[in-house]
Amino acid sequence: MKLPLAYYGDSVLRKKGSQIAEINDTIKQLVQDMIETMEANDGCGLAAPQVHQSLSLFITCIPQYLENDQVIPGQVRVFINPKILSYSQEVWACQEACLSIPGMRETVSRPLKVTIQATDLNGHTFTEEFAGFDAHVIMHENDHVNGVLYIDRLPSKRKKGIEKFLREIKKKYSKN
Numbered sequence: 001m002k003l004p005l006a007y008y009g010d011s012v013l014r015k016k017g018s019q020i021a022e023i024n025d026t027i028k029q030l031v032q033d034m035i036e037t038m039e040a041n042d043g044c045g046l047a048a049p050q051v052h053q054s055l056s057l058f059i060t061c062i063p064q065y066l067e068n069d070q071v072i073p074g075q076v077r078v079f080i081n082p083k084i085l086s087y088s089q090e091v092w093a094c095q096e097a098c099l100s101i102p103g104m105r106e107t108v109s110r111p112l113k114v115t116i117q118a119t120d121l122n123g124h125t126f127t128e129e130f131a132g133f134d135a136h137v138i139m140h141e142n143d144h145v146n147g148v149l150y151i152d153r154l155p156s157k158r159k160k161g162i163e164k165f166l167r168e169i170k171k172k173y174s175k176n
Helices: 025-040 134-145 158-162 162-173
Strands: 044-047 058-063 076-087 091-097 105-111 114-118 125-131
Touching: 025 044, 025 076, 044 125, 044 134, 076 134, 076 158, 091 134, 105 114, 105 134, 114 134, 125 134, 158 162
Parallel strands: none
Antiparallel strands: 044 058, 058 076, 076 114, 091 105, 114 125
């Protein structure tokens, strides 16, 4: 079932997600619903707070872009209770967008590589290194489960430049 998204201004996006103690049927159903929601919105990642669930959980489905403009669809990955273990010193700037802030793309500098530890839907803990665009997606979604939005990573001058747009988003999607 496609879930309603939380948009900029919703307090759930600023809360640190709770650790998941048990991977039960409720969590499995949430993941399935998150997959449907991500796909319906053409996303390559989605965190539980973005669907009003303050949990330490995110999913990704990162396509591979080839030089000949060919795109290979990604595989859905589940990250439960993710923990960043290390970052590279080298940074890479990349355009990011967010389903919770529709209509905006910004260039964000993040480490080129990241190593993360998480648990999958079968309860297996894994450690994996990601690089480039994949690393950006992982760090973007991991930020969500920690109450951080990608706009928080922008330089102060740029943040000032998007204030009006953010006010409009907040007004448009506010529940008040």
